[in-house]
Amino acid sequence: MNRFLKLLAKWPTEKALRVCAALGLVALALMCLGVVDPRPLQVVISMSVSQAFGGLAFIGFALSIAADVAQARMRPAAPPPEQSGDSGAS
């Protein structure tokens, strides 16, 4: 668990999300390939490889969101805003 949290702390969220988005686009293109050109190889790829890519992209996305949340919690809390003396309160 500790190791997982360390991994999340170091996870390059923005970069990973961009890679996942690109992988997702490839997966979507392959899924459509079997519909646009329904020959045996294309249909098989559409029902196997593309879904593996799509699954990987989604797992990467879920990890990135978890990492983003974890990193936000690990950041030191911002100091509370200073109270100014001339707030008008009597």
Added chain:
Amino acid sequence: MHELSLAAILTLVCATAAALILIHYLIRRPKLDARVRMRLLFGLGVFPMATAAASTAYGMHRTTERSFCGSCHVMSKHEADVDDPESTSLASRHGRNKMFGAANCYICHADYGMLGYPLTKLNGMKHVYHYYIGHYGKMPLEQALKEIRVNKPYPNSNCMQCHSGELDSFENVREHRALQQDLLTNKVACASAGCHGYSHPFNKDQPAEEHAQR
């Protein structure tokens, strides 16, 4: 161009929606706030899952169609025979039957029973393997017609999925009554020369001169 079914349209619509979200994210590179996360959940989760489900449904349906079977060149003559309105082969006569229609290859060659559907699809994967990784893909058509055979003898039980052996119209035929045990144990094939004829005009078991005439 093949007919676009509802599953195909759903595939394309969901894929387009997901692609637009992802392309927008890649180009604009917005800060990761709650709204962007939600948008990415749709772009990488909801829409791709819907696309995968729809494309699988389309693929499963498409793989039952005769034009799909005939898209491998080694099956092109079988497809042409079924499409020929003059052909009297069993396959062609079944193909003209509306109950079979465009799925006549699948309906006759599918395994039946509880695991019939997945087993049929797995066997289909073997065909893909033999065609693309094995040597079927490069085999000349004439050689394929002579060498490629069904992987196991065609079971009469597949015929009897539709042609029930329990109705009077079946039992009133003298030959059916006489051969009942042999039919049930596949010693005699329904699709053979002495009975209902060969399924395809390229059957390897028929006499050579008959084969040559085709």
